[in-house]
Each structure stands twice: as C-alpha cells, then as structure tokens.
Amino acid sequence: MLKSVWTDTEIWALAVAETIVWAGIYYIFAALISQWERDLEWSKSELAIGFTCCLVVSGLIAPVIGSLIDKGFGRKVLVGGAVFGGVLLFLMVFMNSLWQFYTLWTLLGVAAACCFYEPCFAYITHTRPANAKAAITLVTLVAGFAGTFAFPAANILTEWFGWRVAVGFFSAMILFVAVPLFYYSTRSAKKTKTLLTSNERRQQSLERKSALREAITGRYFWIVTISFGLIMINHNGLLTHFLPMMDERGISLELAVFAAAMIGPMQVIGRLTMVLTEQWLSALVTCCLAFSCLIIASICLIYSMDSPRLIFGFVVFQGIGIGVFSIMRPVIIAELFGVRGFGAISGVSASVGQMSMAIAPTLAAAIWLLGGYDMVLLFMLTFAVVATLMFSSVALLQRRRA
Structure with missing residues (x-):
C-alpha cells in the first residue's frame, strides 16, 4: 500500500510538518504540566483548563475548517494555522499570569484546528483520493514520533x-521548519485547483450540504x-x-x-502491523481491535501499582x-459515509472528538480531586469499554448488511 506514496516528497514533507506541530502544540502541554505546576505554582486543575480551552475552540471551529478545505483552501488553512501556532508559542515564552496562559491556549485552539490531523487528512483525501489511505498512513507513521520527540526534548x-x-x-x-514544509507539501494544490462557474460552485455547495445532512441523520453517525x-x-485524560x-x-x-516517549514508537508499530494485515482484516474489525488494545492498556495501568513493569504494558497497548x-x-x-462532503462530515465528527479531548484533562483532574488517580483509571477504563461496545455494534450491523 505504501509503495504508491513512498517517493512522494510532498507527503513526506507533510508528515514531518505534522510531527513538529503535534510535538509543539499538543504534546508540549503533557510534557511541561508538572514543570508549570512547580514553577508557576498553579494547580493541575487550573493548568488543565488552559488545554481544555484549546481543544474546545479547536472542536467548535473544526466543521468550518473542514468546509474551507472542501472549497479548496487547504493550503492556506494548513500554512496559516502553523504560522499562527508558532507565533503563539513564542508569546508563551513571556507568559507570567494565568489569564495570559488561558488566552494563549485558547488561541492555540484555532491553530490546532487548522494544522492537526483532521485538516491534513481532509486535504489529502481531496487532493489524492486514489492514494488517500496510503498517504494518511505514511503521515501518521512519521508523526507517531511526535511524542517521542516532544517529551525528551522538552524535559x-x-x-x-x-x-x-x-x-x-x-x-x-x-x-522555521514546519511552516516551509507545509508550504512545500501543498504546492500541488494550486496545480489541481480549477476555476468553477458560480453555478458549479453552488452545485458543489448543495452536494456537500446534502452529504452532511445524510450522514448526521443516518443510523450510525452519532x-x-x-x-x-x-x-x-480515555487517551487524552x-x-x-x-x-x-x-x-x-x-x-x-x-x-x-x-x-x-515510547508511546510514539508503539503507535508506529501498530500502524505498520495494520499495513501488513489490511488484506485480511476490514477497517471496521481493525478499529475494534484497536479499541480493545486501549482497554488492555487501562487495565495494565490500574495494576501497575503492584507491578511497575505493567507500565510498559500500558505503553505498548495504548500506543498500538x-x-x-x-x-x-x-x-x-469515508467508508461509512462516503467521500462526498468528506471535509464537512469529518469536521463535525472531529468537533465531537476535540470536545472530548478538551474535557479530558479537566475531567481527569476533577476525578483526581474526588478519589485520586485510582478512580481516574477506573473511569478511563469504563470509557474505553463503552466505546468498544458501541463501535462493535456498528461493525456487527454493517457485517450483517454485507
């Protein structure tokens, strides 16, 4: 599968750019939260609110960003988002008060919505529909090392x-690295962009809205x-x-x-295993197995108090x-709802995912205040189990229909 994009320098550039923005905007919070707690004397709950604001904003505007990519503005979205994120991180160097921390992280939510996986994948799906899965796989294989880069470097x-x-x-x-790479990796967007008449643009807009309406009113979407x-x-918490x-x-x-830091390499191992087994396992079955790995990971972390070696069991299964x-x-x-209007459909789904990521740090901190990290782990395990049961029901229904 990867052979079709192995020599595509634009996809490689996109992959490295994604690695850097994920390391600098997403993983930096987890890597530095303990340091901020000590140096700035802010509590975990106060710090978590900042990251929550980032992800809430990202989730709220995800459908808008998806629609912009559907309309052909993928290059401007990805490049502009990375520039904005880099500038905001630079301003964070001079931060001294909690309101500044909250303001910067809230604005970073806009940058995240523009240059994280969802807009990147939507851009790839639109510009390389025939090789989208291969290109997405290559991007995530490389970007899987974002945490491996961020945690040691930051510490x-x-x-x-x-x-x-x-x-x-x-x-x-x-x-100075990610922005030029985003600019280079999206250069083919200009070559493939065609001029449309007002009637054609109107027709495309109606088709996107129709596809989105069909998806969100369907039996499986929610x-x-x-x-x-x-x-x-589960994961973000x-x-x-x-x-x-x-x-x-x-x-x-x-x-x-x-x-x-080892969670990143385990992600890559999981993705390589997926590539090797995709001819035997459907996308739905593969996703069910991935969810099951997260259940095992939470169980390993729960029992790591008695056996610290199980921490690495958590790392392996959570990463995979x-x-x-x-x-x-x-x-x-794309498989369940089609590629027509993919950016908008994916954007709505991503907004729920981003909101979930947003509440996770604060929710975990609140649970910690009530019952410590033992209770946090029980809640996270429950979320993984419920998610697996829900998704498995859809996979089973789809299999029966087939």
Missing part, C-alpha cells in the same frame, strides 16, 4: 535552560462519533496526567519520560491502539 531543555527556552525551541521549530469521543477522553500520575506512584521522572485508531478514523468515516 532536557527545561532541565538545562528552563521551560521558557523549551517553549521557544518548539516555536522556532514550527515557524454512535460512531460518540465512541470516537470516548476513546479520545491518561496522556496529560501520565507524568503527575507516575510521580504520585513514586516512579522517577526519567523513567516516566522514557515511558511516555491509539496509533491504529488515528489512521482508521478518517478511513471509517
């Missing part, structure tokens, strides 16, 4: 120079979308609290950072599960 720079230098480093990486949202609560959770359990910072899921999400949406 080493923080230990040597302080967290402000670490944030400035990621800002520079986005502005079951699938909610199951995706529950998975994102565990990831953003992983370092504080390990600290509470007496695990050294070095070991905790190493474990968190979320790695495969991130590829299968756009594939499932």
Whole structure:
C-alpha cells in the first residue's frame, strides 16, 4: 500500500510538518504540566483548563475548517494555522499570569484546528483520493514520533535552560521548519485547483450540504462519533496526567519520560502491523481491535501499582491502539459515509472528538480531586469499554448488511 506514496516528497514533507506541530502544540502541554505546576505554582486543575480551552475552540471551529478545505483552501488553512501556532508559542515564552496562559491556549485552539490531523487528512483525501489511505498512513507513521520527540526534548531543555527556552525551541521549530514544509507539501494544490462557474460552485455547495445532512441523520453517525469521543477522553485524560500520575506512584521522572516517549514508537508499530494485515482484516474489525488494545492498556495501568513493569504494558497497548485508531478514523468515516462532503462530515465528527479531548484533562483532574488517580483509571477504563461496545455494534450491523 505504501509503495504508491513512498517517493512522494510532498507527503513526506507533510508528515514531518505534522510531527513538529503535534510535538509543539499538543504534546508540549503533557510534557511541561508538572514543570508549570512547580514553577508557576498553579494547580493541575487550573493548568488543565488552559488545554481544555484549546481543544474546545479547536472542536467548535473544526466543521468550518473542514468546509474551507472542501472549497479548496487547504493550503492556506494548513500554512496559516502553523504560522499562527508558532507565533503563539513564542508569546508563551513571556507568559507570567494565568489569564495570559488561558488566552494563549485558547488561541492555540484555532491553530490546532487548522494544522492537526483532521485538516491534513481532509486535504489529502481531496487532493489524492486514489492514494488517500496510503498517504494518511505514511503521515501518521512519521508523526507517531511526535511524542517521542516532544517529551525528551522538552524535559532536557527545561532541565538545562528552563521551560521558557523549551517553549521557544518548539516555536522556532514550527515557524522555521514546519511552516516551509507545509508550504512545500501543498504546492500541488494550486496545480489541481480549477476555476468553477458560480453555478458549479453552488452545485458543489448543495452536494456537500446534502452529504452532511445524510450522514448526521443516518443510523450510525452519532454512535460512531460518540465512541470516537470516548476513546479520545480515555487517551487524552491518561496522556496529560501520565507524568503527575507516575510521580504520585513514586516512579522517577526519567523513567516516566522514557515511558511516555515510547508511546510514539508503539503507535508506529501498530500502524505498520495494520499495513501488513489490511488484506485480511476490514477497517471496521481493525478499529475494534484497536479499541480493545486501549482497554488492555487501562487495565495494565490500574495494576501497575503492584507491578511497575505493567507500565510498559500500558505503553505498548495504548500506543498500538491509539496509533491504529488515528489512521482508521478518517478511513471509517469515508467508508461509512462516503467521500462526498468528506471535509464537512469529518469536521463535525472531529468537533465531537476535540470536545472530548478538551474535557479530558479537566475531567481527569476533577476525578483526581474526588478519589485520586485510582478512580481516574477506573473511569478511563469504563470509557474505553463503552466505546468498544458501541463501535462493535456498528461493525456487527454493517457485517450483517454485507
């Protein structure tokens, strides 16, 4: 499958750009939350609100961004979002108060909505419909190392120079590496863009709206979308609290950072395994197996108090599960609801996913206040189980229809 895009330099550039923006905008929060808590003397709950604001804004505008990509503005969206994100991270270097922290993270939500996976995948689906799955797989194989890059880099720079230098480093990486790569990787968009008459544009707009209406009023859309949202609560809740959770359990910072960094390589292993088995397993079955991995991961983390070695069981299964899921999400949406109006349909689904990611850090912090991280883990396991049951019901119904 990957042979069709292996020599496509634009996809490789897009993959590296995605790696950098995910490291600098998403993983940076989990990598530095403990440092911010110590240096700025803000609580986990206060810090989590900032990241929640980022993801809420990202979720709210995701359908709008999807529609813009449907209309052919993919290049401007991806490049502009990366520029905006890099500038905001640079301003974070000078942050001293909580209101500044909240403002910057809220605005970073706009950048995330423009340059994270969803807009990238929508752009790929529109510009390379024949090789979309292969291109998406290659992007996620490379970008799976975003956490592997972010956690060690942020912690080493923080230990040597302080967290402000670490944030400035990621800002520079986005502005001077990711932005040029996004610009290069989307150059073919201009070549493929055609001039349409007003009637053709109106017809395309009506078709997109019709496709979106059919999808969201269908029998499967909300079951699938909610199951995706529950998975994102599980993953984001565990990831953003992983370092504080390990600290509470007496695990050294070095070991905790190493474990968190290894989730990325496990994502890549999961995606490679998916590529090797795709001829035998359907997309729906593969997604069910990915969800099951997340259940096992939560169980490993629950019992890691008695056996710390199970932390690496969590890393393996969480990485494989979320790695495969991130590829299968756009594939499932295209398979169940079609590619017509894909950007808008994917945007609505992504908005629920982003909202779920948004509430996860704050929800986990609130549960922690009530019953500590043991209760947090039980809730996260429950979310994974419910999501698996919901999605499996759709897969079973689809199989019967086939």
